[in-house]
Amino acid sequence: xxxxxxxxxxxxxxxxxxxxxxxxxxxxxxxxxxxxxxxxxxxxxxxxxxxxxxxxxxxxxxxxxxxxxxxxxxxxxxxxxxxxxxxxxxxxxxxxxxxxxxxxxxxxxxxxxxxxxxxxxxxxxxxxxxxxxxxxxxxxxxxxxxxxx
Numbered sequence: 001x002x003x004x005x006x007x008x009x010x011x012x013x014x015x016x017x018x019x020x021x022x023x024x025x026x027x028x029x030x031x032x033x034x035x036x037x038x039x040x041x042x043x044x045x046x047x048x049x050x051x052x053x054x055x056x057x058x059x060x061x062x063x064x065x066x067x068x069x070x071x072x073x074x075x076x077x078x079x080x081x082x083x084x085x086x087x088x089x090x091x092x093x094x095x096x097x098x099x100x101x102x103x104x105x106x107x108x109x110x111x112x113x114x115x116x117x118x119x120x121x122x123x124x125x126x127x128x129x130x131x132x133x134x135x136x137x138x139x140x141x142x143x144x145x146x147x148x149x
Contacts, residue, residue: 002043003133005033009043010141013061017054024061046134063141074107079147081107083124087136092116092128094143101126111146115139 005028012018012027025040035043044061054060081100086093096104105121108128115135119128130136 006043006047006134007137010063017056017060019059063138074110075146077103077107082147085140090130090133090136092130092136092139094126096124098124113139
């Protein structure tokens with residue numbers, strides 16, 4: 001239930017400029033989640049959300065981005081080799097173009113995602129051990145944004 005709610009929160013703050021816990025709680029209720037202000041507050045802390053100025057000029061919640069700038073070389077490797085990803089609890093499984101798993105895993109290591117404990121790569125599959133289920137959700141969002149450019 002918490003994983004679903006956290007996924008929905010990341011989706012909602014990406015879609016709407018949500019600036020308060022009350023707004024977030026209301027959006028969650030509209031989506032069918034029964035939440036209290038305390039639950040939303042705890043979720044914000046666990047997801048490590050931050051506030052930043054949105055396009056409209058008002059403060060909004062956002063997923064905390066890695067402050068390091070990503071090397072174009074590693075991003076290009078990720079984009080060229082990536083096929084799909086899926087999670088199994090705190091394991092992120094990334095499928096790649098055949099023969100690219102080692103290169104994509106090396107790129108992931110070089111990008112220093114704090115959520116990743118380590119990666120194991122085969123020919124076209126990478127298994128990333130991630131610190132927690134919540135971190136896996138955040139990592140998947142980061143990877144999607146990285147690939148979208």
